[in-house]
Amino acid sequence: MSVESMGERLPIITIGGFLGAGKTTLVNQILLQADGKRIVVFVNDFGDINIDHTLVETVEADRISLQNGCVCCSLNDDLVGSIADFSREKNPPDIIVIEASGVADPRALDSSINALESAGLTRLDSRLYLLDAERFSSLAFEDAEQIIDHAVASDLILLNKSDIASTKQIDDIKNIFCEAAPYTKIVETEYSDISIDLIIGCQLQNKKVNRYQTPFQKKVDHKKQYRHWSGETKALIDRHYFEQFIKTLPDVCLRAKGLLRFSDAPEKLFKFDLVGYRATLERYKASEEQLVSQLVVIGDQKNLKPADIERGFQRTIVA
Amino acid sequence: MVDILFFGGTIITVDENFNQPEAVLVRDGKIFQVGFLSDLDAEFNSTGIRINLAGRCLLPGFIDAHSHPLWAAKTRGAPVVDVRAETVPTYAALLAKVKRRVAVAKPGEYLLFFGLDAQLHPDMEMPTREVLDEIAPNNPIGIQTSNCHALFMNSAGFNVCGIDEHFETPTGSIIERDANGRPTGKIEEAITWRALETFYTAWGDDRLSDEFKVSINDLIQNGITTVTEHLYMPFYKAYYLSALKKRLPLPRIAAYQQATTADMTVENMSVGEDRLWMAGVKIHADGSPFIGNIWLTQPYLQSEITLEKMHLKPGHTGSTNYPQEYFEKMVYTYFEAGWQMTVHTQGDRTIDMVLDLIEELLKKNPRRDHRFRLEHCALMRTDQVERAHQLGVLCSFFINHITHWGAPIEDALFGPERAAHYMPAGSAAKEGMRISLHADTPMTDPSALQLMQAATTRLAGDGRCLGPEECIDIETALRSVTIDAAYQIGMEEKLGSITPGKHADLVILDTNPLLSAPASLTAINVEATYLAGEQVWPKLNVS
Numbered sequence: 001m002s003v004e005s006m007g008e009r010l011p012i013i014t015i016g017g018f019l020g021a022g023k024t025t026l027v028n029q030i031l032l033q034a035d036g037k038r039i040v041v042f043v044n045d046f047g048d049i050n051i052d053h054t055l056v057e058t059v060e061a062d063r064i065s066l067q068n069g070c071v072c073c074s075l076n077d078d079l080v081g082s083i084a085d086f087s088r089e090k091n092p093p094d095i096i097v098i099e100a101s102g103v104a105d106p107r108a109l110d111s112s113i114n115a116l117e118s119a120g121l122t123r124l125d126s127r128l129y130l131l132d133a134e135r136f137s138s139l140a141f142e143d144a145e146q147i148i149d150h151a152v153a154s155d156l157i158l159l160n161k162s163d164i165a166s167t168k169q170i171d172d173i174k175n176i177f178c179e180a181a182p183y184t185k186i187v188e189t190e191y192s193d194i195s196i197d198l199i200i201g202c203q204l205q206n207k208k209v210n211r212y213q214t215p216f217q218k219k220v221d222h223k224k225q226y227r228h229w230s231g232e233t234k235a236l237i238d239r240h241y242f243e244q245f246i247k248t249l250p251d252v253c254l255r256a257k258g259l260l261r262f263s264d265a266p267e268k269l270f271k272f273d274l275v276g277y278r279a280t281l282e283r284y285k286a287s288e289e290q291l292v293s294q295l296v297v298i299g300d301q302k303n304l305k306p307a308d309i310e311r312g313f314q315r316t317i318v319a
Numbered sequence: 320m321v322d323i324l325f326f327g328g329t330i331i332t333v334d335e336n337f338n339q340p341e342a343v344l345v346r347d348g349k350i351f352q353v354g355f356l357s358d359l360d361a362e363f364n365s366t367g368i369r370i371n372l373a374g375r376c377l378l379p380g381f382i383d384a385h386s387h388p389l390w391a392a393k394t395r396g397a398p399v400v401d402v403r404a405e406t407v408p409t410y411a412a413l414l415a416k417v418k419r420r421v422a423v424a425k426p427g428e429y430l431l432f433f434g435l436d437a438q439l440h441p442d443m444e445m446p447t448r449e450v451l452d453e454i455a456p457n458n459p460i461g462i463q464t465s466n467c468h469a470l471f472m473n474s475a476g477f478n479v480c481g482i483d484e485h486f487e488t489p490t491g492s493i494i495e496r497d498a499n500g501r502p503t504g505k506i507e508e509a510i511t512w513r514a515l516e517t518f519y520t521a522w523g524d525d526r527l528s529d530e531f532k533v534s535i536n537d538l539i540q541n542g543i544t545t546v547t548e549h550l551y552m553p554f555y556k557a558y559y560l561s562a563l564k565k566r567l568p569l570p571r572i573a574a575y576q577q578a579t580t581a582d583m584t585v586e587n588m589s590v591g592e593d594r595l596w597m598a599g600v601k602i603h604a605d606g607s608p609f610i611g612n613i614w615l616t617q618p619y620l621q622s623e624i625t626l627e628k629m630h631l632k633p634g635h636t637g638s639t640n641y642p643q644e645y646f647e648k649m650v651y652t653y654f655e656a657g658w659q660m661t662v663h664t665q666g667d668r669t670i671d672m673v674l675d676l677i678e679e680l681l682k683k684n685p686r687r688d689h690r691f692r693l694e695h696c697a698l699m700r701t702d703q704v705e706r707a708h709q710l711g712v713l714c715s716f717f718i719n720h721i722t723h724w725g726a727p728i729e730d731a732l733f734g735p736e737r738a739a740h741y742m743p744a745g746s747a748a749k750e751g752m753r754i755s756l757h758a759d760t761p762m763t764d765p766s767a768l769q770l771m772q773a774a775t776t777r778l779a780g781d782g783r784c785l786g787p788e789e790c791i792d793i794e795t796a797l798r799s800v801t802i803d804a805a806y807q808i809g810m811e812e813k814l815g816s817i818t819p820g821k822h823a824d825l826v827i828l829d830t831n832p833l834l835s836a837p838a839s840l841t842a843i844n845v846e847a848t849y850l851a852g853e854q855v856w857p858k859l860n861v862s
Contacts, residue, residue: 115841
């Protein structure tokens with residue numbers, strides 16, 4: 001899907017999962033790793049969120065503001081209105097995170113998210129689903145099926161508590177989801193401990209062209225169990241080859257993000273996002289002139305082969 | 320005398336002028352007065368309840384003009400397993416789910432799955448009798464298509480339903496058979512619904528009562544206070560009476576009894592004060608665009624979906640359910656008996672046939688206020704809309720086809736020209752017809768706001784707009800789920816607007832839909848529902 005939009009829309013991340021799957025821990029992880037980003041989280045019950053009181057700036061009835069600019073809000077009926085207000089702030093947040101209720105279908109958020117999206121305010125960045133790997137095998141048929149149905153509607157399944165689940169339990173779950181959720185990727189996690197890069201994608205920097213740069217530069221970054229690959233070029237990208245290239249990505253990576261200039265419209269900058277199997281490409285207006293095309297890809301150690309990706313990306317570059 | 324006084328918000332009466340008064344006074348389950356707060360306050364009995372809307376919006380309760388509430392409980396309620404594409408994305412995932420269910424089944428347990436979809440399950444194949452026998456040798460198993468019109472069964476399923484090589488196919492139904500007449504797995508139309516009853520019966524009455532409760536709550540939580548039961552069969556009545564006796568918040572039910580022969584007795588019933596009544600007779604003229612059994616002037620597109628998933632032959636133009644004479648005799652019989660007729664029509668050639676028949680009927684037996692209804696109207700042409708309106712025929716559009724199946728309708732079934740006028744609600748409204756919209760639950764979930772959004776945006780799931788000129792405005796959409804739907808079921812004097820003397824069926828929304836963007840209508844929350852002046856949802860008081 002390609003849409004024309006001026007300026008960047010506010011990315012939304014949703015977190016689903018059954019009670020006890022580790023959603024609150026994940027929210028804490030995200031807030032801990034904010035690292036200068038302004039994150040707003042909507043949670044059902046912020047009594048559960050562990051916020052270091054020295055970091056708290058103000059506490060109101062339905063919102064806690066932190067000194068680092070992050071805000072924790074209680075999930076209310078007027079989610080659309082609240083998010084719209086945030087998106088229109090002078091300094092809007094970098095990311096909105098919504099933690100969906102522990103038993104409700106995460107798809108219940110769809111109409112709110114669609115309304116915001118059709119108003120051009122937000123962009124659905126990723127839908128995460130947390131699954132308790134250890135408990136799953138002991139669930140009754142109906143409960144297990146409900147979890148499967150909900151997880152299917154996500155981009156990434158975080159197979160949590162993988163440290164205490166047996167290898168067989170993990171393999172069984174992977175086998176089930178391999179068939180049940182063909183458009184969803186699975187990531188193993190412990191204590192919902194996951195690199196924020198994977199959840200919100202890598203930060204892309206606006207860069208001015210350095211005349212002395214080689215046309216194509218790369219760097220490989222090893223970080224925990226995830227592997228990053230990034231590349232950039234000031235040459236233009238062939239749209240057709242790029243579309244073919246990104247079709248190969250879901251099998252080898254978990255996320256990818258890019259800012260691109262295509263040879264068929266060199267005056268326009270496009271933002272590319274891939275999470276699991278869902279990709280979006282939309283017009284992007286950079287705050288500064290951005291002439292380099294950049295791509296960042298994140299995956300696990302096993303499947304992400306930087307050399308392959310580099311080769312693939314090279315092919316999309318117009319000589 | 321129980322009074323409720325509503326004030327302090329926007330009140331949209333949906334009466335002739337769309338008046339927005341200051342306050343509404345409800346007395347003994349009816350709208351008593353509408354007007355200035357000071358006047359109504361003077362009349363208000365102080366033992367009553369005052370409800371400050373606090374900026375929210377009060378409207379007449381919604382009416383879904385074509386639904387199947389009891390049948391929804393049967394078809395979708397547990398233990399039926401939901402395998403619709405929105406839940407189970409591929410055919411491989413569907414079969415995996417079936418296998419997981421079979422693995423925990425008791426021997427002989429009846430198993431049903433709802434939602435197989437040739438348009439939305441991209442790798443769909445036919446779950447034939449052989450395939451299902453292999454998966455479930457010891458259990459009767461049925462997989463129903465999401466359009467409700469077809470069912471696949473294994474041998475145990477055919478056995479319990481008593482359908483074998485000697486079984487005669489009833490007129491209006493299809494049983495696919497091999498050269499020896501042995502059913503190969505797929506059945507279509509009325510025989511489908513008959514076979515399914517065998518499964519529902521095996522699960523017992525307690526199950527149905529429990530699931531009916533769920534189905535009722537779905538309607539009430541969405542602010543729907545009146546629905547039709549569009550395939551009513553006489554044995555349904557006991558379940559409605561039982562729900563009323565248990566004081567469940569059963570919406571008002573306009574029943575349309577299903578006719579498959581011309582010699583049926585139509586049950587002339589009327590229960591309570593407009594709680595359940597026989598509104599007319601329903602007949603299927605054709606079937607579903609998603610399985611190919613509708614009658615068209617122009618053939619289906621030739622695509623992977625039509626040729627390989629639906630197994631249609633190139634140039635397929637379909638047919639009607641019944642031989643024409645047989646069908647005409649049915650319509651003639653019940654029309655002559657004075658009933659309102661609602662006829663299921665999807666293909667344009669079917670609609671030509673039905674309009675010809677209506678014209679002839681009216682020539683022979685002129686009836687001023689017949690309100691003959693055409694249901695769904697997928698491929699109705701704009702010239703047919705005009706003709707229908709001149710004949711006094713009313714259309715009820717199954718607009719959710721666009722949101723749920725919009726992309727395959729355009730790309731795989733009918734092409735851009737027919738897609739642009741698919742479910743031509745805009746043309747009908749421009750013609751001046753009083754239209755209604757429906758969700759046809761269990762086929763899609765009940766929500767008047769969703770219907771309004773679908774009809775005002777015509778946006779398919781992938782974001783494309785199918786025929787912007789067929790969009791209607793929000794005010795027309797609101798009429799089509801309130802007063803105009805009331806008109807279509809012959810109850811415009813009693814339902815569908817906030818007008819003194821009418822039933823106090825009301826809904827409170829957190830946002831005024833007339834001020835909402837069309838694409839944001841489904842983000843509006845239904846905060847409370849009143850049926851005959853009683854708050855039935857949520858259970859707690861909103862004031």
